Amino acid sequence: MAAAQVEAPPIREYPVIPILAHDAMAGSKPYVASEKINEAIGFPGQLVENWQARAVEKMGELLGKYRSLRVFLDACVHCGACTDKCHYFLGTGDPKNMPVARQELVRKVYRRYFTFAGKWFPKLVGAEDLTESVLEDWYKYFNQCSECRRCSVYCPYGIDTAEITMAAKEVMDSIGMGQKYTNEIIGKVHRLGNNLGLPGPALADTLETLAEEVREDTGVDVRFPLDEEGAEVLVVTPSADFFAEPHVYSLIGYAKVFHAAGIRWTLSSRASEAGNFGLFIGNYAQMKAIAARVREAALELGVKRIVVGECGHAWRVAYSFWNTLIGPFDFLDSRYPVPQHICELTYDLLRRGAITLDREKNDHRVVTFHDSCNVARGSGMGGMPRGQFIIPRELIKAACNHFHDMAPETIHEHTFCCGGGGGLLTDELLDLRVKGALPRMEALARVVEEHGVNFMATICAICKAQFSKVLPYYKFEMDMIGGVHQLVGDAIRLGRND
């Protein structure tokens, strides 16, 4: 395959809805998973012979299992309210990236095989057989949806295209059309405990090096404990936090918070990954098996609390699904929410005066905050309305003197995806990722111009990796992106508070 052309669209002063560019992204698709990758996680190795019948059968099964799918496929009235809400449409102009058009790829097949109107009047209602070219479209365009749920905010029936995408991916996995990047990572997390395939001993080494670096930097012995039985808190964080930049600075931030507050904590080599790519492929069994490692680790280490690090989709799975998948958590301390987000923990300590932040330490930074989609639209924080927007911002404001929000239609529940979520963070999709970042880049450009913003904080490992990669395409510095706990870590007072 020739190297994909990667092209960033120009940043416009007044973003307008693009005119349709038919098939603009018809050439974009990720690598198909190899036989070995698929079989390692229980999917057929390659496209099965009677794939059409098997796919329709699988669809029927999912329709019986998920009310969301059933209702969403029926209820759409083609009102078009969602058509200009997807960052991939806004960045590419390809009409099949309009949420309703994306759904329609599944809906037309649903109509054909599962509805009266589609069986008898297919032309009239736009029903279609599941042909090879339809499957091809599925593979392309369901790998151009980051499952960010922005469309579901605006749909009058709350239709969430992410649910349709997950169903389509599950159908494709069941006939051997798995996607390489995601399925390979799921294999790794089962084999080695984390998405990056970092084995236990290497992890221990990395953490030791980190402790040394912090000691050199601050003169303080900040610990990075691994597999310590009897610790109070188990921290489950995306594995990128262990050595990718800027992720690692947030990990240092967590460690400093625990140190300053005097809380005994530990990481786990068994659950050395908060990410759960089972979500991206809509596979309940995978999601559950991946989550189960966390419960096992918590029991094994005898901790009282579980805290989740800065990772968007992981937080959605943890906050919204863990109780269902691996609960109940009656063996943990019920005075704390289970699971707890690292931002909730730090915010709580800050309010109780258990830690102190010196804002001046971040005076060289002018900060804005990028709400990550899974946190914004798929979770909550702090047990308060809109806590997932308030708490990270309160932390930033406590750690920095200069903070400016981006335009209101691009933050909070209206936030734009970074362009790399949902299992699309792979190099062969870079062109799509760059284009999908356009709406966020335009909003960023405005606060850069107006306020001189030079740092965009976020609480998601995928956002951090994605922005590090795409910022340069828009002529921004790649180290503009970082974590909220990076700021906290730089501002926190480590010695005695007296």
Next chain:
Amino acid sequence: MSALTVVYACLFYAATAVLVAGLAAKIALYARTPAPLKIPTTPAPASRGGVALRMFREVALFESLFRANKWTWLFGWMFHVALLLVLVRHLRYFIEPVWGLVALAQPAGVYAGFAMVAGLAGLWGRRFLVERIRYISTWSDHLMLALLVAIGVSGLAMKYLARTDIVAVKAFMLGLLRFDWQPLPADPLLLVHLALVALLMAVFPASKLVHAPGVFFSPTRNQADDPRERRHVAAWAEG
């Protein structure tokens, strides 16, 4: 008893049967299908009461649509509210004596007829004028609008162009309800109007009009944001 009366009487019984049975089947299916995971689109209310309020705003005010697109909201909301008023106005054909509230709604109902057609025209116009919406429109979307417009226009025409004998119409309708058939006036406009309404009732459960019951079953809107506090488990996903 004219053949016409018999045909229309049968037509209405059949259409009603399809509508009721079809919708009941759909609703039963939605209710039976489990929602294994908590997927409210957040920020979402944390309590059942809050969810009820969110649903009410969604159904009565089209809150999400308002945030998405003001034009679509304007035309869509205008059409739906007008339709509601028109339906209330039409209740007078089915009840005797007419309730006070229904009598009160009569004048508003007339204006609502125009608003309804205007709203539909706006929605239809968008299907031609806005490229994105043109792209997603199917034949059935256009036909559904045509059907609704035709029902509205034929209704208005009966009021303003060729008045029909509404006393006889009421007798016919009450006769249907009481299984004591009365003759139906052979007015072309009336016949068209009624036939189209029967058609609309019959296609309702098999068309996108099931968005009406569907919205109440939408997990992103009807779930509370309380996954940490309350363990949610669906049958198939247990164990």
